[in-house]
Amino acid sequence: MKNNDQRSSLFWFAVGLAVAAASGKYGLGTPSAPGPGFLPFLTGLVMMGLAALVFFQQAGGRVKNGLTDLWSTKGWTAVVMVMGALVLYTLLLRTLGFLLDTFWLLAFLLRVMEPRSWGKTLIGAALASGGSYIIFQVWLQAQLPAGFLGF
């Protein structure tokens, strides 16, 4: 395999295959009375066809690149950290409640790209989480999750 378009096309081919295969169980119906699986099945086939086209369009091409070409800078570690923090935030939201969960997330994110003093970080996180709590929970009554502390 020579390049990233071919790699990604394999992923989409697999998605198309899974969609087409799973459509069968919902019932394809007949052309005069299409079932719930009819259009998903066609969509899966189209995805497979287009993914194959991407793969073969690139087969004769001269472009040669690898996954490392896409992540050549060190910045990708920040991406992993931000994404990891967001996943953890989502998992803990019901348990910790909005205020506490948002406070630690913001404190963490404020230090991801640029090191700054803990004092500034904590004050910034407290102001932003507290401010958004007042706007969305108190004023707009958005019913944010309360958590074990009750807020």
Place this chain on the structure above:
Amino acid sequence: MDILNNILLGFQVALAPMNLFFCFLGVLIGTLVGVLPGLGPVAAMSLLLPSTFHVSPVAAVIMLAGIYYGAMYGGSTTSILVNIPGEAASVVTCLDGYQMARKGRAGPALGMAAFGSFIAGTVSIIGLMFLAPPLAEMALKFGPPEYFSLMLLGLVILTFLAGGSMTKALLMAAFGLFLGLVGMDIMTATPRFTLGFYFLTDGVGLVPVVMGLFGISEVLINVEAGLKQEVFQTKIKNLLPTLKDWKDSIWPILRGSVIGFFLGILPGGGAVISSFVSYAVEKKVSKHPEKFGTGIIEGVAGPESANNAATGGAFIPLFTLGLPSNAVMAMLLGALIIYGMQPGPMLIKQHPDLFWGAVTSMYIGNVMLLVLNLPLIGLWVKILKIPYPVLFPLILLFCLIGVYSLNNNVAEIGLMLVFGGLGYLMKKFDYEAAPLVLALVLGPMMEHALRQSLIMSNGSPAIFFTRPISLVICLGVLTLLVLPLLPWVKKKREVVAEMGEDD
């Protein structure tokens, strides 16, 4: 006379204090998100959608529309002062706008961008007022086969106009279509592809998908690149352009307005494409094309007018056919459905207050933007100076709250993160998100129209080719699919794609 009565009705609605307030709020938020790189109108609209549930649909639509055209105004500010386009539609403004700022002429550049946008916005609203009602009448002749063909055409045009590979854009449209089919089947009530998640029975939510693909992924890309913007250190003075500036700009503005309006009607990135086309046209008709890119005012006036005019044009397919032409309009379509309205040819007849109120509010909004933009440029510059390491946690926080408060469901935050990750990878591997979003919205409508058509024809796909309107549309689809195979079109598309990458 009819149109005069309608305009009067529109002004009556738009000038109601509540609607006026929401119009102001919309254009203010729009300008703000336009100014901030990495937060666009789509993300802002999805963020604010839940908060509009408490107000009347007219006020909500007025505000959401304000965000859209307000963002086009704001986008030019970052292009001129930071050389970073706040919006994709302002990419081309960087070329001459930033050079003007470097020469100490940031003031006239910003001023002319605002005046040009105002004139173009006005032209496009007038076009919308006169074109939409007759088009809606015509659309009443459309049956399911015509609608299906038209939606297919919309998707194919969007992929044709997409920057990179058309095959990849079509692939994204197909994936979006599949996502649109997830959830309860409309005819048999069978839940499909829900993977055991109850919240997916209602379908894949537009807001989490859009916030993920446009909001989260953009933040991830910027965090990875270590985005640090520097505002050009210059005193902004003389915002009012000189007589010579006006003389140089008036024709580019008028040409840009017409180009933008008509390209805006076409599905797919109307504002972006029209700004590029306007720049190219101005360069072609100019007596001194070599000066483009060195900081001349025509290079700012034309494209900025075009991208604003395109916003007016983009409302036409939504209000007349119920079909969105880009991701922003898809958001607005979703909003109208949530408010209990059926966008389509009957919308203007059934809800004249909504249509005429929204259209005239755009006129008022344009005046507000002019008043807002010129004196507030200093404030926008200050906001631009907020460093990205401080800004991005706040953007993420708004995304999290926005998605959660839609249905008070943590699972939808998870869904947003999945699409955030996917959007990040799509950007890395050069896949466009816009066709996916448009297909996601059109998915259920397309399925309904397809199944109705096949039932009507007893299973024969010939129905799409035997009805005249549908046949013409299908021929359009085929032409667009075949065109990129022709060598000269292929070459032209490659050049445009390279231009996009360079910027």
